[in-house]
Amino acid sequence: MIDxxxxxxxxxxxxxxxTDELTALDAAxxxxxxxxxxxxxxxxxxxxLADAAPGSAAEQLKQxxxxxxxxxxxASGPLYGSFFLGCATALGDKKLDTTDFAAAFRGGLDKVVARGKAELGDKTMFDALAPAADELDRRLAAGDSLAAALDAATTAAEDGSDATIPMLARKGRASYLGERSVGHRDPGAASAALLVLAAWRAAQ
Known part of the structure; x- marks a missing residue:
């Protein structure tokens, strides 16, 4: 279970x-x-969270x-905020454990899509989060523990982040650059991969 x-x-x-790495990516x-x-x-x-009264996992995620x-x-605030609000809604009164965590993660991803209208290949955080969600589902369905499934999901997210480097940006400020956006990692995808890695660390 994840706290x-x-x-x-x-x-x-x-x-x-x-921070410096993400800033450098965004500078490009x-x-x-x-x-x-x-x-x-x-x-x-x-x-x-340190100052808040104890609450359910969903209440904490909403905060x-x-x-x-x-x-x-x-754009990062609304997108990451929407992710955690989506996690909270999907989780309901359950705990962040195994398939319930996967359902919460998927709910967060759906909210990001609803907010940003991104698709795979647009060169956004979705390119890291979507493969992670798919891998998480696959591994849990195969009987892996949550920690093991998140380990695999982290790799999928990192691979998804890597895959944004040769992409032409179709969303966000980077899309204004046209061909000049090619050859740079999307900073949102890079930070999203860190989000998945953080979940794996919390699951240990």
Whole structure:
């Protein structure tokens, strides 16, 4: 089972470690603020959860989503916020365990799609999250533990992030660059891969 607090703390730690990298990626095809925006937002989330009264996993995930929307600038706040709100809605009164976690993750992905209208190959965070969700479902259906399934999902997310490098951006600010967006990793896909990695760490 995954504790939402552990997941968010692990994500915040990874964002802190990779802030400069994410900012550099965004400098190439965006506003050069993806890393700093996410660092501010994830730090705020960690503080919010630490100060909040204990609640259900869904209530905590809802707090995460609302805090990210409020504190992260640009498109990242609404997208990551929507992901966690979607997780909360899909989870309901259940806990973040095995197939319930997969259902919550899929619910989060669906909310990202609803918000950003992205498809596979658009060079967005969806290119990392969608393969991760598919791999998570496959591994759990095959009988893997949640930790093992998330290990495989992390690899799928990282591969999806790598796959954005040769893509032509079709969404977001990077799409304004046309052919110049080719050859650069999408910063959203890079941070999304860190989100999956954080879930794996929280599942240990």
């Amino acid at each position: 939402p607090n552990e997941w968010v703390r692990a994500f915040a730690e990874l964002i802190e470690q990779h 095809i965006g506003d050069a603020d993806h890393g700093s925006n996410l660092r501010r937002g994830t730090s705020a989330v960690v503080e919010t 995460v989503g609302m805090t990210l929307i409020r504190t992260v600038g640009g």
